[in-house]
Amino acid sequence: MSDERDIGLRKFCGYNIKRAFNVIQLDLNATLAEYGLRLVTWSALSVIDENSGLRQSQLADILSIERPNLVVLLDELERADLINRDRDTSDRRAYCLSLTDVGREVYRSALAAVEAHEDRITEGLSLEERQSLISMLRKIEAKGKARGDADGNGSISKA
Amino acid sequence: MSDERDIGLRKFCGYNIKRAFNVIQLDLNATLAEYGLRLVTWSALSVIDENSGLRQSQLADILSIERPNLVVLLDELERADLINRDRDTSDRRAYCLSLTDVGREVYRSALAAVEAHEDRITEGLSLEERQSLISMLRKIEAKGKARGDADGNGSISKA
DNA sequence: TATTGTTATACTCTATAACTATA
């Protein structure tokens, strides 16, 4: 509670971003729970919606989650009749992912709720600030991609 | 890998903040591992350093972690001889936390490493942008505190 | 031999209930 005391920590990104993310995740997951979704499952629906027919391994790459973990996540979405897993005719090892009609409908409804959540969470910020925030977050995220690259500069840990 | 495809998601804070945090946490924990620390344990050292004598329950409040989880974290720091747990003479249920000499030294060294990490992670950003980023993250975090409050406006989920 | 999806598993983080010793 005593918020004036721990000043040192608050100078750093890591600490503040963690706490901000906790707040966002709490509200976002509460928002999505009304649709039986979480951040990850909603993200999966979003990517599938915009890339109908993609494979599980591609989706795992895009969402940066491990294939084994994606499997159980897709099981959940399939059980809820939100997605289809269709065998790829040209490569029978793979599945082509797509949204069901129900899935599309649920995703659209949830999308509106997520937009409302976004407005709620960024309430004190101007439109320019919101754009700037997301732009900066992406620049930070991009630092993590400098792993397999030529390295050399002052690049990020590859552990 | 195909980064041009999942555009819809990237409009939203929640998705971008999660990924940025992952990148930061990976580099930060790799940085702190050289000192036998993680983000949480380093944060604990920081708060104890600046608030010598505080109690475990106060520290748990400040760090927003549950008391039971703090106990094992402090066990770890005590075993490494980085902190002292001294019985409060006026309330023998409580412990007063402080850094050992070793703890202070380790914390200072780690602090320098964390500052280097911070520069690395915010490399493409100007000084004004870094300040603005942290300021916005704190505004978002503050939304989460509007739980026990009077509510009424468009406040955040209290689940 | 390599890849897609899968199973089983383990490790971390986080959250809750119940205990002890003090107050």
Place this chain on the structure above:
DNA sequence: TATAGTTATAGAGTATAACAATA
């Protein structure tokens, strides 16, 4: 009775190894 610290435990989230089917 209430509080500080503790114990045990359960649930998420995440990561790796190994397998079957297919390429």
